[in-house]
Amino acid sequence: MDQKWLPTTDAEVGSKSARLHFYIETIEVSRLSALAFYAAGEGQFKGKRFFWQNREKTFTLVGLGQAYVIENNENENRFDHIEKEWLALTKNIVKEDTESQPILFGGFTFDPQNKERSEWDGFPQCYFTVATYQLVIQNEKAYVSIHLITDQTDSSQQFDQLRKERDRLIHAAQVKELKTYGKPVMLSYEERNKDAYLQSVESVANLIQNKQADKVVIARSLSLEFEGTVTSPQVLSHVINEQPESYLFGIERDDLLFFGASPERLVKVMNGHAYSSCVAGSVKRGKTAEEDQMLGQELLNDSKNLGEHDYVVKMIAETFAKNCTHFKVPKKPRLLKIRDIQHLYTPVEGTLLPNATILQLVKDLHPTPALGGVPRKEALSIIRREESMNRGLYAAPLGWIDAEGNGEFAVAIRSASLVENQAILYAGGGIVAESEAMSEYEETLVKFRPMLRALGGQLHE
Template identity: 50%
Template sequence: MNRKFTDLPSREKTAAMPHVRFFTETIEAGGISPLSFFEAGAFIHDSHRFYWENASKTMTLVGIGHALTITDEPGTDRFDTIESKWKHYCDALIKEDKDMDPVLFGGFSFEEKRSSTPSEWENFPDALFAVPTFQLKIENGKTLVAINLISEETETVLQFEALRKQRDQLIHMAQVQESVSTEKPLLLSMKELSKGHYLKAVQRITEKIQMGEAEKVVIARKLALQFEQPIPPVAALQSVANEQRDSYNFGLENGSQFFFGATPERLIEIKDGQAFSACVAGSIKRGSSADEDQQLGNELLGDKKNREEHQYVVDMITGVFDLLCASYTAASRPKLMKVRDIQHLHTPVQGRLGAESSIFQFVKALHPTPALGGFPTPIARELIRQEENLDRGYYAAPVGWTDVSGNGEFAVAIRSALLEQKNAWLYAGGGIVADSDPTQEYEETWVKFRPMLRALGGSLNG
């Protein structure tokens, strides 16, 4: 039964923002591929979509259109700004028990913009979040589709009826259209950007660490790819989902650009009052056989440099949990996290949420972890600004979602790429410490480029 959106019950009168009303309506829908739903969205709300699938493949979110967009404001703390604005709209929500919670999805840039030099990230602000007009969620065997409407109008019946028609059209298209094409694009060229600068930067950073200026600094570099034809975002998502099955698969569309990836690294998850994070740092390639793979894994577990890098991350994340949780636990020793191209040292951390804590407070406190920034964090970030000569954009930064109940999950956007029509930019980095060798660090970045490069039709053999 459809509800009327005039003469609402008393719940509306208690909203914290009486001039703004936030409506949501959920129906159950079966037999929908989330990628097909995402693709159907291009015909209704082109350039305003997102995609999220958690690493365990137990929950998928797709957003089509923008019922609300929240961005940073100059001169304010961007994490606090996003959280504050989101809370205001949550207080204005009108929903029934059967309706699923609306989600806010988006991400932050690694660093706030400080340079006027143009880069490929010009279309992405320092923070970009949106409530989708149409929200698909697949979890626990159920497929739900919601409409979200945020309006200052007193009469919303016609608006909502139009949205219901669009929702039904989206569902129909997703159910009957042909499967997403998995054919990879034809790669015309691949260009290493500033290889020489990267090698010199690693050398300079190593020398500064040896002089005691820092303990670890992460330096990244990028590749520029050009293709014969424009790459549809849905094809990129399909390809990377097939290639990286044990990772978070995500995509955030903003105009003609699409940021997507398959990251193994969770930053923070909040679920029913519990907080979960993962210390992921230290890596080595996969073996060509099971025996070699085990040998490489044991080598990683016993490697002094990688264990030190990993411990920086453990110390930092457990420090945040100590601050924001009522209690927490962490594994005493790291284990191996194995994904298709690489093995990582991995230590899970879990805690009981503090009374006043929130997911955005965790994101603010955790970003960047020493795995993507370095240690001590303020010094490492300054050295990155001085030496890296790279606009990371949303690479290595928090991307994820939260809902009106305070639950949510953010991942660290590594193994990622920025796509725009026939062009793509890929990013990879590594932790530099006192005994780092520039050539070895350079070779390690190729291992980290491999997942996205393969997904986009390239290879490391030309």
């Protein structure tokens, strides 16, 4: 059983939330595979699932079904609208004090003003859900919660049905042998708008040389076609196995799955403390430990990459100064090494002001100079003119928030979308005055690799 509530205006939010009851029941279960629980929903909940695992592998989240959906097309007000509706909804929670917090999971598209026709047609500017069945694995323990959001005062019959379905899902995840998924079989690939991308890099570099911006991130996409339909559990299984150092995520909406393995935290809030990561400037991994160390050292001393990184550090520091009583930023970046690439990395942390929230931080931080550019307004204007694609959720904030305001958002890079037997992969890089088109093109090839490998594809570089 699965139902969905979807208010569309602020007036509806207030009136509807006042009538709704938010019931929760949580049980602890023997440790089970998060992917197996996700896959158990393939029949009944396909198109209404999500998966999340943090970079440290200390928190895993799976959602099946939709107890409540919050989505809107409110442009600059979209962050505030989500926050307002979530606050209104969570005032009506009926649960035991010891039970897990309900979690709202979803993301904001990169640019609500982008009107390019694409695989993102019909996708709202933000999309968040409360799962009907929520699995949380934390501190070596697993908890499954039922969420029922209803305007009925007597929910006992509905809850009985939900318990039966919960038990079926847990049984399927625990008892059925964990499936081993083969790689999809790629039939063809297309570098979409490759020539236009190369021309845009040259054009943007010229604009920057003429002082119209300091830095602009330009992205491109790659389409793959497969033999037969590719499933969400199939691709997520390979991403989970191959990218353990990253944030792992997947979110379905109807026929579209958006998934990835991002190295980059946008912001985390836990008990009044905020954490962010400045990740900008990159180089490939070496074939040997010696070459890897040499490339990393060159990156730490490279003026172009250090300049790109400094833009991000300054902007995130300014946001923390606005939202925190105090914060700290290391003076020099260090290296963040993941399977295919190494980045310049500077962590930032601070203590939040009493009225500051995670969604305010997301609003202030997005897009960082690592994904948009500097200055932000001018960079976004140039991206709209020069980038011949719709990013959708790519390079945008994706993550979760609980009823107490804790949560975490990653920047959804190293990502792809999947619809039936076609996948679209996304990658980009920061353009500055000295950027060269072929060098930037080659950098995107490195950034395509994580999702390309998970999908069984290969580029003829």
